[in-house]
Amino acid sequence: MHICNFNPLTICLLARKIVLIGLIILMLRERTSPDISEFFRYLASHTEADSGLPSLNELGRELGLSVASLREQLEVARALGLVEVRPRTGTRRLTYSFTPAIRQSLGYALAMNNDYFRKFAEMRNHLEAAYWYEAVAQLTDEDKQELQSLLARALEKIRGTPVQVPHEEHRKLHLHIFSRLDNPFVTGVFEAYWEAYEAVGLNVFAGGYEYLQEVWEYHQRMVEAICSDQFKVGYEALVKHTDLLYHRP
Numbered sequence: 001m002h003i004c005n006f007n008p009l010t011i012c013l014l015a016r017k018i019v020l021i022g023l024i025i026l027m028l029r030e031r032t033s034p035d036i037s038e039f040f041r042y043l044a045s046h047t048e049a050d051s052g053l054p055s056l057n058e059l060g061r062e063l064g065l066s067v068a069s070l071r072e073q074l075e076v077a078r079a080l081g082l083v084e085v086r087p088r089t090g091t092r093r094l095t096y097s098f099t100p101a102i103r104q105s106l107g108y109a110l111a112m113n114n115d116y117f118r119k120f121a122e123m124r125n126h127l128e129a130a131y132w133y134e135a136v137a138q139l140t141d142e143d144k145q146e147l148q149s150l151l152a153r154a155l156e157k158i159r160g161t162p163v164q165v166p167h168e169e170h171r172k173l174h175l176h177i178f179s180r181l182d183n184p185f186v187t188g189v190f191e192a193y194w195e196a197y198e199a200v201g202l203n204v205f206a207g208g209y210e211y212l213q214e215v216w217e218y219h220q221r222m223v224e225a226i227c228s229d230q231f232k233v234g235y236e237a238l239v240k241h242t243d244l245l246y247h248r249p
Helices: 008-030 038-045 056-063 067-079 099-112 116-137 141-159 167-177 184-199 209-227 231-247
Strands: 083-086 090-093
Touching: 038 056, 038 067, 056 067, 067 083, 099 116, 099 184, 116 167, 116 184, 116 231, 141 167, 141 209, 167 184, 167 209, 209 231
Parallel strands: none
Antiparallel strands: 083 090
């Protein structure tokens, strides 16, 4: 149907709708925030950046920034895990992860005072308890088999001669329990916790075999409860075992 068949009022209304839609698209694409850089805004609004970014010279012309300024913003984005920079393939946007941002800030805090780890651990413990039921309800049969496998490897290390600290199994077991959560912020806290755990040396065996046994008895209860769908029993074991860290020899 030709546009000449529309009456003037209809044409006017259509034109207004088109302009309005155009403005909405423009606002969504180029919405600004005083708290992030021009380069960050570009990354957030250009999905094609997943495949690769233009050169710094091209970006500079598009954004009205100097190459030096862009290079500084690129380094910040790289440190926050927002982009990947490779010599041959260039720069591309990465899937969003909260972990790198926490890693930078928490690493700085621990460099100032290791006592910050305890405060961060308290937050992480509360988050694990808060998300326990949601997380375990989503685990598949394959996930449960993986938890059983991690538990078996950990117990083998503890009962072996010499005794080995099953730190890797400990880390993987906790992260796997919460692996089905579709929340990058919660996941980021959990991942950063284990990096900090290593940074303050808690992954190293410092004596106290009875303590090590007790910790893994709770983990065994957690895994068995998850596999038998007794989520409340597992939750109680989770909450009780988090207090053990503060009584570590």
